[in-house]
Amino acid sequence: MTGKDLSMAIGSVSDKHLLDAEEAPRRSNIGYLFASAAAVLAIGISLFTVIRLVKKPHGSDPSVYAPTTEPTQQTAEPLNETPVITSLPTQTPEATALPTEAATEIPTEPVNTQQATALPTEMPSPTPVPTEKPTEEPTPKATGTPHATQKATQTPKATGTPKPTPAPTAVPTQQPTPTPTVAVPTDEPLFDEFSSEDEFRTRIRQGGEVYDSILYYYKPKHAPHGAELDTITVGNSGIGFDYSGKDGEFSFLWLWNTDPDDYIAKLLPYVNAEQHGRYFAYHSDNGALCIVWGQDGAAFLAAVPAGTSWDEIEYFCSAKLVTVN
Amino acid sequence: MDDSKLIELFFKRNEDAIRLTHEKYGGYCFAVANNILANREDAEECVNDAYLAVWNSIPPQRPKVFRLFLARITRNLSLNRYEKRAAKKRGGEAELALEELAECVKDSVSIESEVMAKELAEAVDGFLDTISRRDRGIFLYRYFYYESAEAIAKRFGSDPEKIYSILFRTRAKLRKHLEKEGYFNDR
Incomplete structure (x- = not known):
């Protein structure tokens, strides 16, 4: 067989493969976007964690940093009591030599065990939607459009057509009572602003019209600690959230499709993801491990320190979202 | 229209x-x-x-x-x-790509009939089912459309070195696939 023979054989591949090949760059670029967003998130969270470690006097609250040795025994506990399950780097001796001012500052802040994890597990009580959101001339860097057509060479923050941020409408004065129809065996309902997941999905698909609701729903759950949500961009395949705070800027992409599990499964091979059960993980450039999983029609993203075991990941992700049948 | x-x-x-x-x-x-x-x-x-x-x-x-x-x-x-x-008038991407393919099927059996050619096409088509969409896309842009690694890298938002690396691995997989299909003489 010659190279020409093989080439002629390649010339006879099915239309399906050729059409698929034409789609591949677009898909790949989505994957890159997703990875970029995850990397940005992971970097931000890692930075935040390191800052917390440095600020925290050694030994003041060992439970905050101690790795959980038996994570599975704690899955039934309420989320707000969930101990941190991820192993963080060993504290440096320098931490004990911190100025005393630092040590005295810490107790003034409420010690939140969630802060040491990659993502906050606690769902704070709903906060009012900021009414002073910028309504004109959004800066391009603040808007990451999770569209499939973005070039992979672009970072989510630097690209995407800046979408004018609609002025938030008045915050609904009456919040619907959280009455999830899906079985949620924890204190934290998955879709607390809506009566059901379907309603949430239906409304979220309406795009900008549910702006406030999305913000309301996501800010407490996914924003890095202390970060303010700058903009939300609703695209065809997901929502981009851009935050800024004292620890820097963060982006978070929430992608959906008719079948998010399928979507994730197709997407993650492009970022060299490793699959374990329903979770997919890949290492970001800074060493953090990004975890993505789909559940009940949604896709979720988390980040944990590199070296976290799959058991810990299982526990970590279950603690966040539950409804594991 | x-x-x-x-x-x-x-x-x-x-x-x-x-x-x-x-x-x-x-x-x-x-x-x-x-x-x-x-x-x-x-x-x-x-x-x-x-x-x-x-x-x-x-x-x-x-x-x-x-x-x-x-x-x-x-x-x-x-x-x-x-x-x-x-x-002497050859050259360009086709020459490189055909050399890559020739290397991939070195020491294989010869294709002597239309039937064999058709079977080979089916084997290649089957192989493409086994690789990821991205790798398949890169492979076909290279060996169907004969695009340069630079052009493919631009499409996929990658760099040419990485594209060459993916192509190398995909060719190795294709060779193994064809070995299993009996396109190489037993050694």
């Missing part, structure tokens, strides 16, 4: 079919030919030959995806023309 209407014109033996095909897909076909031949004149001639071949093929054929049907014919005609060129 819609492709189905174009195909209908071919079926009605209406010569406008070729003009309209050229208007719609002339640039696309030229790109396919020029990737292989790297010569404007040769590529244009190949595209014209392709229109004639399409005219002779439809009817009876009724392609499902007219654009790909055109691409296939243009590509194969271009490869034939490339092969007929004097060796």
Whole structure:
């Protein structure tokens, strides 16, 4: 067989493969976007964690940093009591030599065990939607459009057509009572602003019209600690959230499709993801491990320190979202 | 014009079919030919030959995806023309890509009949089912459309080195697949 023979054989591949090949760059670029967003998130969270470690006097609250040795025994506990399950780097001796001012500052802040994890597990009580959101001339860097057509060479923050941020409408004065129809065996309902997941999905698909609701729903759950949500961009395949705070800027992409599990499964091979059960993980450039999983029609993203075991990941992700049948 | 209407014109033996095909897909076909031949004149001639071949093929054929049907014919005609060129006039991406493919099937059995060629095509098609969409896309942009690694890297937002690396791994997988299919002599 010659190279020409093989080439002629390649010339006879099915239309399906050729059409698929034409789609591949677009898909790949989505994957890159997703990875970029995850990397940005992971970097931000890692930075935040390191800052917390440095600020925290050694030994003041060992439970905050101690790795959980038996994570599975704690899955039934309420989320707000969930101990941190991820192993963080060993504290440096320098931490004990911190100025005393630092040590005295810490107790003034409420010690939140969630802060040491990659993502906050606690769902704070709903906060009012900021009414002073910028309504004109959004800066391009603040808007990451999770569209499939973005070039992979672009970072989510630097690209995407800046979408004018609609002025938030008045915050609904009456919040619907959280009455999830899906079985949620924890204190934290998955879709607390809506009566059901379907309603949430239906409304979220309406795009900008549910702006406030999305913000309301996501800010407490996914924003890095202390970060303010700058903009939300609703695209065809997901929502981009851009935050800024004292620890820097963060982006978070929430992608959906008719079948998010399928979507994730197709997407993650492009970022060299490793699959374990329903979770997919890949290492970001800074060493953090990004975890993505789909559940009940949604896709979720988390980040944990590199070296976290799959058991810990299982526990970590279950603690966040539950409804594991 | 819609492709189905174009195909209908071919079926009605209406010569406008070729003009309209050229208007719609002339640039696309030229790109396919020029990737292989790297010569404007040769590529244009190949595209014209392709229109004639399409005219002779439809009817009876009724392609499902007219654009790909055109691409296939243009590509194969271009490869034939490339092969007929004097060796010194070859070069370009086609030469590199064909060398890569030749290396991939080194020491394989010879393809001596239409039936074997068809079976080989099926084996390659089956192989493409086994690799990821991204790798498949990169593979086909290289060996179907004969694009350069630089052009593919641009499409995929990657860098050429990474594309070469993916192509290398994919060729190795293809060789293994063909080994399993019996295309290599037992050693």
